[in-house]
Amino acid sequence: MPGIPLAILSITLLATTALSFAVPHLSLAPNIPSIPSLPSIPNIAELLPDQPLYTRPTHPITTILAIGDSYTAGEGANGFPDYIASSANCDRYKQSWPLQLIADPAWDSFNGKKPALVFGACSGATMNDLIANQLQLGVPNASEAYTKIGKPQIAVMTIGGNDADFFGAINACILHLSPSLPCSQKLTSISAHLASPAFATALATTLATILTTARAAGGAVPPESFELYVAGYVPFFNTHNPVCDNVSFSIHGDGVPKLTTELRKSLNAVVEEFNGVLEGVARAMRPWGVFWVDVDGWSKGWGGHRFCEHTAAEGEVWFWGGEGDGGGDVRRVFHPKGVGYKVFAEAFLEAVRGNR
Ligand SMILES: *[C@@H]1O[C@H](CO)[C@@H](O)[C@H](O)[C@H]1NC(C)=O
Ligand SMILES: *[C@@H]1O[C@H](CO)[C@@H](O)[C@H](O)[C@H]1NC(C)=O
Helix, strand or coil, X not given: CCCHHHHHHHHHHHHHCCCCCECCCCCCCCCCCCCXXXXXXXXXXXXXXXXXXXXXXXXXXXXXXXXXXXXXXXXXXXXXXXXXXXXHHHCCECCCHHHHHHCCCCHHHHHCCCCEEEECCCCCCCHHHHHHHCCCCCCCCCCCCCCCXXXXXXXXXXXXXXXXXXXXXXXXXXXXXXXXXXXHHHHHHHHHHHHCXXXXXXXXXXXXXXXXXXXXXXXXXXXXXXXXXXXXXCCCECCCCCCCCCCCCECCCCCCCCCCHHHHHHHHXXXXXXXXXXXXXXXXXXXXXXXXXXXXXXXXXXXXXXXXXXXXXXXXXXXXXXXXXXXXXXXXXXXXXXXXXXXXXXHHHHHHHCCC
C-alpha cells in the first residue's frame, strides 16, 4: 500500500541493513482502543446522476479490470523473481491475486471460459492516482506502466490505504524510520481522518468515477450490468497471545518499541476502521453494482497467519517481514506473500460467482 513513503523507505533501508526487524522508540503508549462510530455515508444518487441502477449481467465475463494500489498489484508476492518487469515502479507481480484469480479452473464451470485480465493496479496509488492514471479509455497494452482499460465487464480492486497513510502508522509505530509524529499521535490522526465525512465522500466519489468510466467503456452489455468488486485490507497482527510482547521490528535494531499486545490492537484497529468505512460506502453503492469482498472474514482466510501467531514460524506468516531475497525487500514489507494473495483471489472469485 505504501507509495511515496515506501520509495523513501527503500532508499533509507537499503542504505542501512537488511531489515532486522527490531523497533522504534515509543515514549507514549498508543491510545486508540475503540473504533469511532462510522461517518455518515454521502448521498450516492447525487454522485451518479443519470446512471441507471445495476442490472444483473446475462453475458459471460471476457475481461476483468484490476486497478488500485500495491495490494492489488501484488507487491511482494513470491519474491523478486515474481516481479513483472514491464510494470516498472507499479510493482505488479505474477502471484498477485488478480493473476491468481483469472487462473482459477472454476471459471470454466460458471463462466464458460477464463476471462482476460487488464492489470493496471499500481503500488503507491492513492484514490487520485487511480482516477488520473488507471481509468483511461482505449485498447490495453500490458507493456505500459499505465495500461488503458479496454472493455471490461467487471473491475476488482483495493484502494484507500495510501490515502489513509497506513505506511505512516507502520513507520511511526513499528519501523521508526523518520516518522513525522509519535505513534499515538499518528494513529489518532489517521483515525480522525478515516472517521471524517470527507474520507467517506472521497471513497464514494472514487467508486462512482470508476463505475461511470467503466460503464462508458462499453464492455458490459447493458452498461449498467458492470460490476465493481472492492476489498479492504487485512489486520496485521494476532492480538490474542503475548508472543510478540518482547519482540521489536525496529529497523534500528535497538529493540524498541516492542510489539506489545496493546500496540498490535491499536494497529489492527485502524485497519478495521478503514475496512468499516469502505464497506459502508460499498454497501450504499450496491444498487449501482458495487460489491464488498470480505478478505479478512473469508472462511479459508488469515486466521493463524498474521504476525505474532503462536505458530509464528516464518513460513506460516502470510505477510512479508524483513526477509530478504535480493530485490524489492522493503517495498513489500507488510504486504501479503503469494499464499496470502491467494485468499484475496478466492474471496473475489466467490463474490463474482455469487452474481452468476
Ligand atoms: C505497447 O507499449 C509498448 C511500450 O510503450 C510499445 O513499445 C508498444 O509499441 C505498444 N504496443 C502497441 C500495440 O501499441
Ligand atoms: C525480553 O527481552 C529482554 C532483552 O532482550 C530479555 O532480557 C528478556 O529475557 C526478554 N523476556 C522474555 C520474556 O523473553
